[in-house]
Amino acid sequence: MGPVALIVAAGRGERLGSDGPKAFVRCGGRPMLEWSVDAFRAAGVERIVVALPAGYEAPAGCIGVSGGAERSHSVRAALGAAGDPAVVLVHDAARPLVTAQIVEDCLAALTAEVDAVIAAAAVTDTLKEADGHDVVRTLDRSRLWAVQTPQVFWTAALAGVMAQDDAVLAAATDDASLIEAGGGRVRVVPCPRDNFKVTTPEDLRLAELVLADRAR
Ligand code: C5P
Numbered sequence: 001m002g003p004v005a006l007i008v009a010a011g012r013g014e015r016l017g018s019d020g021p022k023a024f025v026r027c028g029g030r031p032m033l034e035w036s037v038d039a040f041r042a043a044g045v046e047r048i049v050v051a052l053p054a055g056y057e058a059p060a061g062c063i064g065v066s067g068g069a070e071r072s073h074s075v076r077a078a079l080g081a082a083g084d085p086a087v088v089l090v091h092d093a094a095r096p097l098v099t100a101q102i103v104e105d106c107l108a109a110l111t112a113e114v115d116a117v118i119a120a121a122a123v124t125d126t127l128k129e130a131d132g133h134d135v136v137r138t139l140d141r142s143r144l145w146a147v148q149t150p151q152v153f154w155t156a157a158l159a160g161v162m163a164q165d166d167a168v169l170a171a172a173t174d175d176a177s178l179i180e181a182g183g184g185r186v187r188v189v190p191c192p193r194d195n196f197k198v199t200t201p202e203d204l205r206l207a208e209l210v211l212a213d214r215a216r
Contacts, residue, residue: 008075072172
């Protein structure tokens with residue numbers, strides 16, 4: 001069985017201030033989620049499982065499952081409907097600018113030496129750690145990556161970490177961090193910064209501009 005995509009789309013998207021769930025907000029003329037589905041299909045991924053908010057249906061040809069309370073719970077629910085692939089890709093529906101090239105690059109980077117590979121962009125800002133507003137230190141930017149999705153896993157590795165308690169999963173803001181916490185090896189795949197996550201109304205506007213630019 002070829003790689004299976006698990007697209008999590010069950011978040012409410014409160015910071016976007018939209019009426020409905022973020023993944024179904026229109027972006028470039030269609031529900032945001034559909035851009036990601038197209039990118040995975042164009043990369044040859046045939047089976048796509050989507051974790052959904054209550055009352056919403058998966059795009060045609062995808063398998064829909066009910067999402068969970070937190071993001072990782074939605075990943076676990078989607079994994080449950082993946083079937084028996086050797087490799088799974090986890091992707092946030094909130095990243096509609098993912099491309100087939102990014103999906104292909106991430107799939108190609110998963111080797112037997114690692115447990116997971118993650119799309120990430122090199123950090124360009126100077127980053128400081130602060131206690132409240134008091135700066136504690138300046139971080140070494142050359143070692144920092146802004147992490148994106150897709151994140152690609154050997155299915156056995158992801159299933160292993162997803163078997164942990166709900167509370168452990170709830171604390172994770174991405175899935176690779178669960179692998180890292182268990183001593184697993186994770187590699188970054190350098191990706192363009194424009195594979196950003198749509199969180200705010202400004203992000204949505206920017207995503208629409210990028211999509212319009214790509215269509216020209
Ligand atoms: O809220 P945030 O943008 O960080 O969510 C990242 C992704 O996780 C989104 O695509 C969202 O739909 C998904 N999610 C989910 N289930 C949740 C929370 C978030 O599928 N309970």
